[in-house]
Amino acid sequence: MDLLRFTTAGSVDDGKSTLIGRLLYDSKSIFEDQLEAVERFSRKRGDERVDLALLTDGLRAEREQGITIDVAYRYFATPRRKFIIADTPGHIQYTRNMVTGASTANLAIILIDARKGVIEQTCRHAFLANLLRIQHVVVAVNKMDLVDFAEARFEEIKESFTNFASRLDNLVEMTFIPISALQGDNVVEKSTHMPWYQGPTLLYHLETVYVGTTENHVEARFPVQWVIRPQSGQWPDFRGFSGRVAGGVFKPGDAVTVLPSGFQSKIKEIHTSDGPLEEAYSPLSVSLLLEDEIDTSRGDMIVKSNNPPQVSQDIEAMICWFGEQPMSPRGRYVLRHTTREVQAVIKEVRYKVNINTLHKIEDDLEFRMNDIGCISVRTSAPVIFDAYAKNRITGSFILIDAGTNETVAAGMIRG
Amino acid sequence: MPPIRSYHVSLLQQLESEALYVLRETAAQFRHPALLFSGGKDSIVMAWLARKAFHPAGLPFTLLHVDTGHNFPETLTYRDSFVEQIGARLLVASVQESIDRGRAVEEKGHRASRNKLQTVTLLDAIADQKFDACLGGGRRDEEKARAKERFFSHRNDFGQWDPKNQRPELWNLFNGRMHAGEQFRVFPLSNWTEMDVWLYIRQENIPLPSLYFSHQRQVFQRDGSWLDAETGFAQPQPEELIQQKTMRFRTIGDVTCTGAVESPAASLDDIIAEVAAARQTERGTRADDQRSESAMEDRKKEGYF
Numbered sequence: 001m002d003l004l005r006f007t008t009a010g011s012v013d014d015g016k017s018t019l020i021g022r023l024l025y026d027s028k029s030i031f032e033d034q035l036e037a038v039e040r041f042s043r044k045r046g047d048e049r050v051d052l053a054l055l056t057d058g059l060r061a062e063r064e065q066g067i068t069i070d071v072a073y074r075y076f077a078t079p080r081r082k083f084i085i086a087d088t089p090g091h092i093q094y095t096r097n098m099v100t101g102a103s104t105a106n107l108a109i110i111l112i113d114a115r116k117g118v119i120e121q122t123c124r125h126a127f128l129a130n131l132l133r134i135q136h137v138v139v140a141v142n143k144m145d146l147v148d149f150a151e152a153r154f155e156e157i158k159e160s161f162t163n164f165a166s167r168l169d170n171l172v173e174m175t176f177i178p179i180s181a182l183q184g185d186n187v188v189e190k191s192t193h194m195p196w197y198q199g200p201t202l203l204y205h206l207e208t209v210y211v212g213t214t215e216n217h218v219e220a221r222f223p224v225q226w227v228i229r230p231q232s233g234q235w236p237d238f239r240g241f242s243g244r245v246a247g248g249v250f251k252p253g254d255a256v257t258v259l260p261s262g263f264q265s266k267i268k269e270i271h272t273s274d275g276p277l278e279e280a281y282s283p284l285s286v287s288l289l290l291e292d293e294i295d296t297s298r299g300d301m302i303v304k305s306n307n308p309p310q311v312s313q314d315i316e317a318m319i320c321w322f323g324e325q326p327m328s329p330r331g332r333y334v335l336r337h338t339t340r341e342v343q344a345v346i347k348e349v350r351y352k353v354n355i356n357t358l359h360k361i362e363d364d365l366e367f368r369m370n371d372i373g374c375i376s377v378r379t380s381a382p383v384i385f386d387a388y389a390k391n392r393i394t395g396s397f398i399l400i401d402a403g404t405n406e407t408v409a410a411g412m413i414r415g
Numbered sequence: 416m417p418p419i420r421s422y423h424v425s426l427l428q429q430l431e432s433e434a435l436y437v438l439r440e441t442a443a444q445f446r447h448p449a450l451l452f453s454g455g456k457d458s459i460v461m462a463w464l465a466r467k468a469f470h471p472a473g474l475p476f477t478l479l480h481v482d483t484g485h486n487f488p489e490t491l492t493y494r495d496s497f498v499e500q501i502g503a504r505l506l507v508a509s510v511q512e513s514i515d516r517g518r519a520v521e522e523k524g525h526r527a528s529r530n531k532l533q534t535v536t537l538l539d540a541i542a543d544q545k546f547d548a549c550l551g552g553g554r555r556d557e558e559k560a561r562a563k564e565r566f567f568s569h570r571n572d573f574g575q576w577d578p579k580n581q582r583p584e585l586w587n588l589f590n591g592r593m594h595a596g597e598q599f600r601v602f603p604l605s606n607w608t609e610m611d612v613w614l615y616i617r618q619e620n621i622p623l624p625s626l627y628f629s630h631q632r633q634v635f636q637r638d639g640s641w642l643d644a645e646t647g648f649a650q651p652q653p654e655e656l657i658q659q660k661t662m663r664f665r666t667i668g669d670v671t672c673t674g675a676v677e678s679p680a681a682s683l684d685d686i687i688a689e690v691a692a693a694r695q696t697e698r699g700t701r702a703d704d705q706r707s708e709s710a711m712e713d714r715k716k717e718g719y720f
């Protein structure tokens with residue numbers, strides 16, 4: 001993979017932004033004027049040294065308070081790879097912004113302050129990253145300078161996190177690296193303070209770790225976004241269903257079904273402005289032309305007839321609640337899934353998850369801000385979906401409060 | 416066993432298909448969206464992508480140029496021919512008119528800039544035309560406040576951005592719902608870097624204003640940037656010596672606040688090599704960003720793009 005998207009995670013003040021600043025600085029990815037601006041600001045504020053966290057903490061309020069409030073995206077490249085970084089906030093109040101950054105990442109760097117070890121917020125973020133199916137995790141044990149670069153402390157934290165993570169499923173790969181983001185140990189340069197550590201530096205690991213694609217190339221899925229019907233004599237009968245392939249491979253001649261109507265047809269052409277394509281797969285944006293005139297519009301899904309998704313008004317999902325107001329039992333929300341929007345009513349809260357133990361909570365079922373758990377909903381019209389584990393695009397949804405229009409939950413559909 | 420295939424998608428293809436997806440979502444979720452078109456390279460690329468997204472139909476957006484009146488003549492010539500080439504409708508909202516109508520007050524002195532006034536003109540145009548979303552060519556790699564932007568950026572009924580309270584934006588599920596009078600800014604190029612934009616321009620062979628390529632120009636120096644002395648919009652002071660130099664522009668905006676850079680880069684290949692070796696950000700040439708530490712954030716909070 002020539003592009004790696006990764007996110008930071010971990011509790012407030014564990015050093016996430018400092019680490020990203022250090023990574024950019026030591027890999028010479030900072031422009032001179034950016035560095036000067038950050039130096040100027042640090043000097044003005046009376047910092048002892050240049051605060052590299054300012055490279056991502058770009059909002060006025062973040063700089064005043066010294067914390068990250070919302071995710072910052074940074075872009076950098078080395079000869080080996082291109083990277084898109086999401087530096088997310090650790091504060092529990094801004095969990096929704098952490099999930100925003102993590103929802104499009106393939107790898108998470110979970111920071112742990114070596115003095116504090118694994119704490120609740122570490123577990124929350126690790127669990128969320130896992131729910132989102134980020135299968136590659138780097139556990140960066142930070143601030144090693146404050147624990148005398150002690151191997152014993154590193155091993156202790158490694159053991160306690162491994163213990164916690166053993167209860168998570170689907171983790172493909174987990175790498176522990178002792179670092180000091182402040183001083184640069186094991187970020188880009190190998191540390192001279194920790195001869196006992198034989199592993200890679202963080203950057204080397206990020207450049208070389210094998211990360212498979214998250215795209216699904218098996219079950220063909222095409223949520224219709226927009227119907228293209230030119231009002232011109234040059235394209236008299238053109239009717240293109242445009243969208244972005246969400247899974248599988250489509251070819252001209254393929255037998256397809258339009259859901260939820262169930263009408264069948266064949267693909268006549270895969271249209272792009274640069275000419276027709278032989279095949280289309282995710283994540284390409286194209287327009288499909290069908291052999292037959294079928295009533296199809298935004299919110300429908302074109303799928304290959306041989307392996308259809310589920311079509312149902314009942315969904316069971318893991319959700320993370322973001323709303324400031326608790327979820328109202330049997331409450332009505334707008335559910336947005338692919339290009340489809342339907343009404344949804346909460347049928348049942350199955351359980352919530354205790355973040356520290358990962359045990360189910362079944363006696364307190366009120367979803368408050370940042371709670372994670374399992375619910376079932378009933379929708380006003382059929383939803384066309386796969387399990388999130390199979391397909392991130394057709395397996396995810398958001399809930400919107402119809403009164404405030406705020407996004408109040410992220411949902412991952414169970415199989 | 417069928418052979419294992421790898422479905423490789425290049426970085427530019429990924430960025431292009433993401434942008435097409437965002438443009439189509441914008442058309443689908445809003446009643447009356449506008450595409451902000453300045454004649455700068457990012458808005459050119461965005462308009463190019465919009466043409467692709469709805470091909471062979473026309474653009475479902477009005478192009479909106481917020482015109483400060485301080486244009487390079489090439490920008491206007493280019494704008495009109497580009498708009499004709501892609502077959503779009505163009506609406507020009509004029510800062511001069513806002514000033515004449517008493518909606519905005521011109522800054523005084525030789526450093527006066529119309530940058531801030533653009534916001535007034537933009538918000539008035541949005542209100543007059545009842546636009547509910549404006550597509551902008553802003554990129555997250557440009558500037559530290561832009562690094563915090565969502566694809567779908569909610570604005571209140573004064574057009575204001577509230578960076579401390581943005582909606583979460585999960586996966587590619589964009590929530591464009593709003594109350595009457597509220598608005599959105601949408602950024603299809605969020606994940607593009609300056610380099611990606613240039614590589615894409617080369618790949619697609621997109622025509623650009625000549626200002627982006629090396630040429631001879633009369634300029635004078637102010638606060639470390641080279642300002643144009645030919646159009647007459649920027650006023651050199653007696654001590655600000657006018658010189659002839661080999662220059663090009665890395666970004667194009669209002670003449671009075673867009674600095675040129677000394678460069679021999681005469682082709683796209685030259686520019687790409689130059690961008691790869693650059694040690695300064697492109698917005699370093701923009702006096703509008705240098706006015707204060709959080710100039711961009713402050714403008715966005717007032718309703719800027």
Ligand SMILES: Nc1nc2c(ncn2[C@@H]2O[C@H](COP(=O)(O)OP(=O)(O)OP(=O)(O)O)[C@@H](O)[C@H]2O)c(=O)[nH]1
Nearest residue numbers: 012013014015016017018067068090143180181182
């Ligand atoms: N001694 C020491 N201090 C560090 C190290 N890394 C970060 N810090 C300090 O820890 C504090 C918090 O750092 P940040 O980078 O802002 O932490 P963060 O994880 O981004 O915090 P939030 O984004 O608000 O969750 C700052 O004062 C840093 O200078 C380290 O390796 N050693």
Ligand SMILES: [Mg+2]
Nearest residue numbers: 016017067068
């Ligand atoms: Mg931070």
